[in-house]
Amino acid sequence: MHTPTHWQRLVGSVLPTDRRRRTIGSMALLALVLMAGSAGVMLMLADAGMTAHKEAVQWWAAISVGGLVVMTVMIFSGWSERLPDPSLTIVQMSWTITSGAVAYVLAGDARGVVPSVLAMILFFGTFGLSLAQVIGIGSYALFAFVVAVAAAARFNAASYTVVDTAYALMVLLVLAGSIALNLRIQSIRQRLGLQREALAQALAENRELAMRDELTGLLNRRAMLDLMLLEQRRSLRSGRPLLLALLDIDHFKPINDQHGHSTGDRALQAFTAAVRGSVRDTDVLARWGGEEFVLMLCDTRVDDGLELLDRVRGAVAQLQVLHVSETVRFTVSAGLAQHMPGETIEHTLDRADQALYTAKALGRNRVAVAPSPRPMGAATAHLRP
Numbered sequence: 448m449h450t451p452t453h454w455q456r457l458v459g460s461v462l463p464t465d466r467r468r469r470t471i472g473s474m475a476l477l478a479l480v481l482m483a484g485s486a487g488v489m490l491m492l493a494d495a496g497m498t499a500h501k502e503a504v505q506w507w508a509a510i511s512v513g514g515l516v517v518m519t520v521m522i523f524s525g526w527s528e529r530l531p532d533p534s535l536t537i538v539q540m541s542w543t544i545t546s547g548a549v550a551y552v553l554a555g556d557a558r559g560v561v562p563s564v565l566a567m568i569l570f571f572g573t574f575g576l577s578l579a580q581v582i583g584i585g586s587y588a589l590f591a592f593v594v595a596v597a598a599a600a601r602f603n604a605a606s607y608t609v610v611d612t613a614y615a616l617m618v619l620l621v622l623a624g625s626i627a628l629n630l631r632i633q634s635i636r637q638r639l640g641l642q643r644e645a646l647a648q649a650l651a652e653n654r655e656l657a658m659r660d661e662l663t664g665l666l667n668r669r670a671m672l673d674l675m676l677l678e679q680r681r682s683l684r685s686g687r688p689l690l691l692a693l694l695d696i697d698h699f700k701p702i703n704d705q706h707g708h709s710t711g712d713r714a715l716q717a718f719t720a721a722v723r724g725s726v727r728d729t730d731v732l733a734r735w736g737g738e739e740f741v742l743m744l745c746d747t748r749v750d751d752g753l754e755l756l757d758r759v760r761g762a763v764a765q766l767q768v769l770h771v772s773e774t775v776r777f778t779v780s781a782g783l784a785q786h787m788p789g790e791t792i793e794h795t796l797d798r799a800d801q802a803l804y805t806a807k808a809l810g811r812n813r814v815a816v817a818p819s820p821r822p823m824g825a826a827t828a829h830l831r832p
């Protein structure tokens with residue numbers, strides 16, 4: 448078993464237990480650490496006399512870090528959950544951009560540190576924002592720094608040199624580059640999202656196709672076997688009877704031979720529709736192969752199953768499939784078996800098949816019931832004309 452390290456235990460005890468909140472909480476913590484680091488650098492520069500206004504830098508550091516501390520507490524306490532964006536990404540980014548712009552004015556000769564922090568801030572929200580939000584926050588950053596560059600030029604007009612112009616250009620370049628890259632990442636994310644959706648849909652369609660017979664749309668043999676095994680367990684637990692019937696269209700080969708394969712196909716489709724129209728939604732019909740079908744009747748007694756199969760037989764006998772000017776008609780024979788506790792599904796199907804054989808042998812267009820399995824294997828089928 449995985450034993451958490453001391454560090455993981457420590458982080459686990461601080462972060463919220465809810466997974467989503469833990470994720471946004473850890474992002475907020477990261478933003479706070481970055482801001483605290485930047486504030487530390489600014490204070491260090493102020494101490495070294497590199498910035499123009501030492502006291503103002505101290506106030507700036509306290510307010511910038513303090514604001515993020517408040518937001519982090521709002522996230523960790525769960526308070527932000529009542530807001531439209533509980534991660535507070537936009538608020539945090541606006542706060543840090545504003546504080547970066549102020550730092551640019553206050554940093555004096557040290558304003559060269561600002562562009563890298565700015566780039567970090569802008570990439571911070573890349574994965575949590577929509578395209579419109581990226582454009583919005585990018586425009587705000589552009590506005591804030593244009594104001595900051597103008598303010599820095601005005602307040603330090605006396606000592607303004609070409610280096611300050613270079614810093615200003617650098618800030619604007621970093622901004623433009625970050626926004627362009629962010630937009631690119633957004634479009635890649637969007638494309639990936641669409642691809643993921645298409646893939647999930649294709650997978651679902653594939654799964655469906657693998658389970659279904661193409662001609663009739665019914666469950667195929669493999670899918671039906673899985674379903675029967677599931678119902679077998681249910682029936683065993685609940686004690687409710689489970690019936691399996693094998694249905695086989697009578698003299699189907701002549702239909703194909705005389706009227707063509709496509710008429711045969713239409714006959715199979717008409718047969719499917721007729722059977723489905725005669726049974727309950729909970730009864731499951733599957734194509735077992737060729738012109739043979741399996742019908743599973745859950746929670747149904749043999750007498751009721753027989754009555755239902757008789758109804759199916761009648762509905763199929765009424766079918767008319769048109770071929771040129773002729774009408775093709777056909778009938779169906781069925782073998783019914785009740786699944787008995789202790790026997791396998793394959794064995795129940797074998798008994799249904801024997802009953803079907805009996806129905807065919809006795810003239811077709813009829814339903815036969817398989818007798819309960821006997822230890823000696825003696826089997827005689829009860830018949831319904």
Ligand SMILES: Nc1nc2c(ncn2[C@@H]2O[C@H](COP(=O)(O)OP(=O)(O)OP(=O)(O)O)[C@@H](O)[C@H]2O)c(=O)[nH]1
Binds near residue numbers: 701
């Ligand atoms: N059109 C069409 N025919 C199929 C399909 N699958 C199986 N068949 C045909 O079904 C016929 C089955 O014929 P047989 O097994 O001899 O049985 P039958 O003629 O129905 O005779 P009985 O079952 O004894 O009444 C064959 O001609 C197969 O080619 C299918 O998907 N489409």
